[in-house]
Amino acid sequence: MKLAIVTDIHHGRPHHTKRGDTAMDQMARFAQAMRQAAPDLVLDLGDRITDENAKKDSALMSEVADAFSSIDVPVHHVCGNHDLCHLTAEENAALMGQSMASEVIDAGAWNILLWRADAKITWSDDQRGFNVPEADYLWLVHHLTAADKPTLVVSHVPVSGHGQAGNYYFEANPDLSTYPQTPRLRAALNQAKAPVIWLAGHVHWNSVTQLDGIFHLTQQSLTESFTTGGAPAGAWGSLTLDHEVAWRVHGLDPFACVLPVRTASWVPPLAPFAGRPRS
Numbered sequence: 001m002k003l004a005i006v007t008d009i010h011h012g013r014p015h016h017t018k019r020g021d022t023a024m025d026q027m028a029r030f031a032q033a034m035r036q037a038a039p040d041l042v043l044d045l046g047d048r049i050t051d052e053n054a055k056k057d058s059a060l061m062s063e064v065a066d067a068f069s070s071i072d073v074p075v076h077h078v079c080g081n082h083d084l085c086h087l088t089a090e091e092n093a094a095l096m097g098q099s100m101a102s103e104v105i106d107a108g109a110w111n112i113l114l115w116r117a118d119a120k121i122t123w124s125d126d127q128r129g130f131n132v133p134e135a136d137y138l139w140l141v142h143h144l145t146a147a148d149k150p151t152l153v154v155s156h157v158p159v160s161g162h163g164q165a166g167n168y169y170f171e172a173n174p175d176l177s178t179y180p181q182t183p184r185l186r187a188a189l190n191q192a193k194a195p196v197i198w199l200a201g202h203v204h205w206n207s208v209t210q211l212d213g214i215f216h217l218t219q220q221s222l223t224e225s226f227t228t229g230g231a232p233a234g235a236w237g238s239l240t241l242d243h244e245v246a247w248r249v250h251g252l253d254p255f256a257c258v259l260p261v262r263t264a265s266w267v268p269p270l271a272p273f274a275g276r277p278r279s
């Protein structure tokens with residue numbers, strides 16, 4: 001099974017280091033690359049737009065849908081926080097022409113879990129950040145524990161809780177890089193009987209984190225420029241799911257790795273060391 005991945009397209013105005021003004025050009029390049037790569041399916045991990053208001057966001061989303069329409073293989077979309085700022089999941093579904101409910105894709109020797117968990121950020125005086133609704137958590141637990149073959153989980157927001165040192169957006173805002181429920185999600189992942197690999201967007205950089213023997217990948221945004229000297233990264237990924245997993249990110253911020261497929265079996269970490277008494 002050969003997948004292609006694009007994430008954090010951010011079509012719209014340029015904002016901070018996001019070169020959203022180049023998104024349609026970058027999508028045309030991506031569509032051309034898909035004609036040559038001919039993957040089995042394409043995954044879009046969300047943040048298709050940079051939000052402004054409901055009317056503008058709806059127009060931007062329609063343009064992104066048009067850009068995907070020239071790709072001649074199945075495309076599966078996940079919503080990101082910018083897609084959900086002024087538009088509902090249902091409005092995203094109508095504009096992109098597919099359900100935004102979580103879904104299992106039978107990929108032969110693999111399963112793909114499109115975990116379309118809520119990715120809206122709440123901003124208030126005493127609270128900010130993401131939240132995993134209980135229904136989304138239960139859907140994930142059910143499908144992880146029921147899985148009888150290697151499973152790729154796909155989401156917008158990463159759940160590894162990996163370090164954000166050096167990340168333009170998240171070094172000073174690590175709470176916004178993941179869900180507050182990461183300990184509970186980690187425990188759920190450790191209940192999986194079959195091997196799991198997790199793929200996400202949101203943090204606008206390429207990363208691999210190994211946690212409890214499970215590999216968590218995040219892919220660079222199509223239009224991010226903080227790692228590429230101001231030019232849009234043009235990042236898109238190819239991911240081959242087989243007896244091992246090969247991931248290559250193309251564009252100006254390239255990355256490549258080959259990962260083994262294995263079931264997590266790490267020994268749980270120790271509690272904090274007690275102070276050593278001084279003689």
Ligand SMILES: [Fe+2]
Binds near residue numbers: 008047203204
């Ligand atoms: Fe983003």
